[in-house]
């Protein structure tokens with residue numbers, strides 16, 4: 607059972623920026639503001655990896671970035687940390703196969719966006735049956751950002767899901783940049799999600815704008 611308007615979710619997925627403080631070249635708040643000014647349409651707070659903030663510091667940064675999203679009217683999602691999402695009344699969460707069960711998350715965050723990472727058709731069908739609002743599929747290209755990433759799979763699963771006539775909103779993830787973004791969308795994804803392509807850019811604004819342009823040209 608889908609709770610959020612599917613077309614709205616597809617629009618949100620166009621340029622989906624994911625970030626935490628360890629990913630940033632400069633101040634995370636500045637990075638996010640620039641990314642949204644450049645064209646980012648959705649944000650996921652993913653505070654993970656070496657030197658990730660925890661406890662009060664993590665909560666404070668999340669609240670600060672949520673405020674940026676509120677002011678710029680884009681949804682603020684939280685990766686993994688359901689407690690934090692509930693505490694902040696986030697617009698949604700993203701969960702992987704090892705994270706909390708979708709049914710439990712739905713109970714704790716009714717009416718909010720729930721995205722699920724999937725790597726196989728079986729995982730995709732299970733997530734759709736359980737009412738996921740979108741699927742994160744990848745890694746499409748090699749990525750250095752996620753140490754425990756699954757094997758690189760290109761756009762094969764995205765194409766398979768679309769060939770099966772499934773219309774759930776899909777975002778590609780993993781090693782995506784302006785140069786390769788168009789092929790992700792032409793394979794059937796509704797948008798692309800990136801970390802490094804924006805967070806490590808000299809100009810996050812310009813990087814987001816280039817991604818947006820690549821998507822719109824497709």
Ligand SMILES: Nc1nc(C(F)(F)F)ncc1COP(=O)(O)OP(=O)(O)O
Nearest residue numbers: 685686700701702723741742777779799
């Ligand atoms: N965080 C993510 N966001 C997306 C999104 F669809 F939003 F692009 N897709 C996939 C992931 C990966 O999620 P997961 O497999 O739980 O690993 P981690 O918690 O380390 O990110």
Ligand SMILES: [Mg+2]
Nearest residue numbers: 686701702705
């Ligand atoms: Mg996760």
